[in-house]
Amino acid sequence: MYAYDELDRTLINERVSEFRDQVKRRLSGELTEDEFKILRLQNGVYLQLHAYMFRVAIPYGTLSTKQLRRLAHVARRYDRGYGHFTTRQNIQFNWIKLAELPDALADLAEVGIHAMQTSGNNMRNVTSDQWAGVAPGEIEDPRIWSELIRQHTTLHPEFSFLPRKFKIAITASEHDRAAIKIHDIGLRLHKNADGETGFEVLVGGGLGRTPFIAKTIKPFVHGRDVLSYIEAILRVYNQYGRRDNIYKARIKILVHELGIEKFAKEVDEEWRQMGDSELRLDHRAIEEVRSRFSYPAYEKLPHMPDELKQAAHDPLFERWRKNSVSAHKVQGYSIVTLSLKPVGGPPGDATAEQMDALADLADKYSFGEIRVGHEQNLALPHVAKRDLPALFKAFDRLGLATPNVNLVTDIIACPGLDYCSLANARSIPIAQELTRRFANHDTAGLIGRLHINISGCINACGHHHVGHIGILGVEKNGEEFYQITIGGRADENAQMGTLIGPAVPYAEVADVIEDIVEAYLALRDRPEELFVDTVKRLGVEPFRERVYATR
Amino acid sequence: MPLVKQGRITTDLFVHVADGAELPGDGAVLVTAERFLADPEALLRRAGKTGVIWPNNRNLDDLVPWLDRLASVALVFPTFRDGRAYSQARLLRERHGYDGELRATGQILRDQFVFMTRAGFDAFEVKKDADADAFAETMKRYSVFYQPTGDGRVTALNRRMQLRYSESAGQ
Numbered sequence: 001m002y003a004y005d006e007l008d009r010t011l012i013n014e015r016v017s018e019f020r021d022q023v024k025r026r027l028s029g030e031l032t033e034d035e036f037k038i039l040r041l042q043n044g045v046y047l048q049l050h051a052y053m054f055r056v057a058i059p060y061g062t063l064s065t066k067q068l069r070r071l072a073h074v075a076r077r078y079d080r081g082y083g084h085f086t087t088r089q090n091i092q093f094n095w096i097k098l099a100e101l102p103d104a105l106a107d108l109a110e111v112g113i114h115a116m117q118t119s120g121n122n123m124r125n126v127t128s129d130q131w132a133g134v135a136p137g138e139i140e141d142p143r144i145w146s147e148l149i150r151q152h153t154t155l156h157p158e159f160s161f162l163p164r165k166f167k168i169a170i171t172a173s174e175h176d177r178a179a180i181k182i183h184d185i186g187l188r189l190h191k192n193a194d195g196e197t198g199f200e201v202l203v204g205g206g207l208g209r210t211p212f213i214a215k216t217i218k219p220f221v222h223g224r225d226v227l228s229y230i231e232a233i234l235r236v237y238n239q240y241g242r243r244d245n246i247y248k249a250r251i252k253i254l255v256h257e258l259g260i261e262k263f264a265k266e267v268d269e270e271w272r273q274m275g276d277s278e279l280r281l282d283h284r285a286i287e288e289v290r291s292r293f294s295y296p297a298y299e300k301l302p303h304m305p306d307e308l309k310q311a312a313h314d315p316l317f318e319r320w321r322k323n324s325v326s327a328h329k330v331q332g333y334s335i336v337t338l339s340l341k342p343v344g345g346p347p348g349d350a351t352a353e354q355m356d357a358l359a360d361l362a363d364k365y366s367f368g369e370i371r372v373g374h375e376q377n378l379a380l381p382h383v384a385k386r387d388l389p390a391l392f393k394a395f396d397r398l399g400l401a402t403p404n405v406n407l408v409t410d411i412i413a414c415p416g417l418d419y420c421s422l423a424n425a426r427s428i429p430i431a432q433e434l435t436r437r438f439a440n441h442d443t444a445g446l447i448g449r450l451h452i453n454i455s456g457c458i459n460a461c462g463h464h465h466v467g468h469i470g471i472l473g474v475e476k477n478g479e480e481f482y483q484i485t486i487g488g489r490a491d492e493n494a495q496m497g498t499l500i501g502p503a504v505p506y507a508e509v510a511d512v513i514e515d516i517v518e519a520y521l522a523l524r525d526r527p528e529e530l531f532v533d534t535v536k537r538l539g540v541e542p543f544r545e546r547v548y549a550t551r
Numbered sequence: 552m553p554l555v556k557q558g559r560i561t562t563d564l565f566v567h568v569a570d571g572a573e574l575p576g577d578g579a580v581l582v583t584a585e586r587f588l589a590d591p592e593a594l595l596r597r598a599g600k601t602g603v604i605w606p607n608n609r610n611l612d613d614l615v616p617w618l619d620r621l622a623s624v625a626l627v628f629p630t631f632r633d634g635r636a637y638s639q640a641r642l643l644r645e646r647h648g649y650d651g652e653l654r655a656t657g658q659i660l661r662d663q664f665v666f667m668t669r670a671g672f673d674a675f676e677v678k679k680d681a682d683a684d685a686f687a688e689t690m691k692r693y694s695v696f697y698q699p700t701g702d703g704r705v706t707a708l709n710r711r712m713q714l715r716y717s718e719s720a721g722q
Contacts, residue, residue: 005711007710007711008695011695014693014694014695018662022662035631035660038631039662121632151707151708152697152698155693155696155697156697156698157665157666157670158638158666158700161632161633162634238638243633243635277699284712285712288708288711289708
């Protein structure tokens with residue numbers, strides 16, 4: 001965990017006061033809605049279909065129990081008793097009142113949580129691997145760098161009014177859980193031949209109406225230079241990114257229009273001129289931030305404790321353990337993922353009661369730490385294996401033990417037309433119906449790893465392009481239709497899915513998905529071949545035939 | 552529209568002169584980049600001071616050779632959501648060493664004052680009187696800064712390291 005010091009605390013309190021003044025000026029009419037819009041967006045406040053929506057940052061997905069309890073408090077005190085975890089390590093509250101927002105922010109600031117730059121055309125919340133610091137084989141903890149970048153990008157005087165939003169993600173593992181290739185800047189931590197830490201820098205990834213996989217702009221930028229290199233990219237983008245058309249304003253379009261070589265040349269030229277600037281991070285600076293991170297005092301525990309051997313006789317426990325428990329870098333410990341995708345529920349929602357109870361469990365079993373992943377699930381990162389049976393029972397009582405992590409019902413979905421003013425179609429009811437269709441977790445287990453992603457419009461908040469199955473809501477003659485793609489993925493082999501055929505109406509989506517899954521079961525050459533690999537091997541055609549033969 | 556300079560509302564000594572309009576014989580003028588570049592020497596020979604309004608989509612290269620003879624550079628915010636001039640300001644101050652008046656013009660609200668000052672602006676054509684009146688107060692909004700810019704404010708990281716150094720020195 002990163003511990004805020006007096007300076008961090010002062011800054012977020014100053015931000016709360018500033019926002020309080022901005023809200024006051026809006027309520028008094030001193031600010032027009034047009035002026036206020038930009039200011040509220042800089043602080044995570046959207047106007048949705050029914051109310052203001054408030055998006056709070058969970059930088060690089062790390063939460064303390066104190067912070068989680070405070071999020072529960074905000075849900076209860078200022079909202080309708082629940083929150084929605086997003087695909088970018090944020091939490092959203094959907095029913096907030098403008099006049100109460102400054103108080104909600106002040107309550108959050110007391111525990112070091114803010115909503116700075118969770119929307120608007122600025123550098124957004126920096127995201128990372130939700131298993132950072134605990135994943136086996138990780139090169140080093142990417143949160144040190146995430147925090148350095150979080151500070152650097154917060155209230156940046158030059159880059160707070162960019163052409164469009166700007167998202168940075170960092171991974172330090174071979175398997176990319178942070179989806180860096182669909183970010184404006186993706187950073188892959190690795191070491192050079194001399195053993196020094198640095199980053200492969202990728203640029204220009206993003207989804208939306210013009211999806212691109214990020215391209216490598218530099219294979220190795222030394223850690224000490226990472227801030228100046230990011231600043232050089234931003235400076236080129238701030239000056240040359242398009243501002244004439246909101247749909248062409250992301251950096252991916254600039255990279256595409258210039259070509260990666262020319263863009264890289266511009267950035268290099270800017271970087272060279274910046275020279276040996278104050279942005280260079282010396283060893284002491286990096287250690288300063290590193291020293292503010294605390295790590296659990298792990299015990300020396302057996303790999304296979306008795307508690308686990310005994311619980312192995314309980315088939316429900318075993319099913320959950322095999323699905324939701326992952327290897328930890330320290331022997332005797334596990335990473336436990338909590339599915340926020342119960343059968344029939346909206347993906348990513350958690351009630352205030354669940355958050356409070358989870359905080360208690362994290363205090364008891366996970367050194368007081370919780371993680372938030374881009375798949376809209378939570379994790380307890382440091383659970384002793386001997387505690388797994390007890391934890392399972394507690395989760396089960398809370399409705400947080402659905403054994404469907406990474407399975408067909410672990411659906412990523414945006415809020416869609418139920419909440420969002422941009423949406424063309426509903427997302428949540430589609431997800432709910434699919435979880436009912438595949439409600440048998442044993443069947444889902446046999447199907448294996450399969451990511452379904454749903455977006456209610458082309459802005460792609462549900463990352464439909466990179467779902468193994470992607471579902472995109474569109475509007476046709478006033479009715480909700482859905483385009484379906486297959487074969488996308490968001491990991492280190494990221495690619496966009498391929499459209500399977502004409503869009504289908506709302507009522508047929510679940511049937512079509514069932515057909516696709518059945519086709520896969522018939523087509524896979526062995527049970528271990530994942531859906532996405534079968535699509536890769538055979539292409540879209542056999543799936544298309546199956547789905548459209550009878551339609 | 553009030554002008555804020557050196558932290559106070561002040562009389563604007565510069566006159567914005569439109570393209571094609573006649574220049575006053577003396578007194579300070581602000582002219583467009585086009586007009587300036589058409590005949591810089593003639594403008595700079597005038598008795599009064601010269602300032603240039605530089606568009607936010609124009610490369611600074613054409614301006615740089617004249618910087619030490621200009622009394623003001625005005626950078627433009629067509630709307631306050633268009634942030635290109637922040638980069639221009641930092642480049643003028645930090646790369647090209649410009650130390651004359653750097654003026655923000657366009658849609659300027661109090662909510663940009665801190666950012667603009669940090670980027671190097673020291674004169675502000677403020678849209679609303681109430682915002683101009685609130686300048687000094689607004690500049691006190693923040694006491695902690697994460698990024699190094701040319702404004703000389705010490706970053707949070709440097710303050711922490713200074714603190715750590717002085718702590719360990721005292722032990």
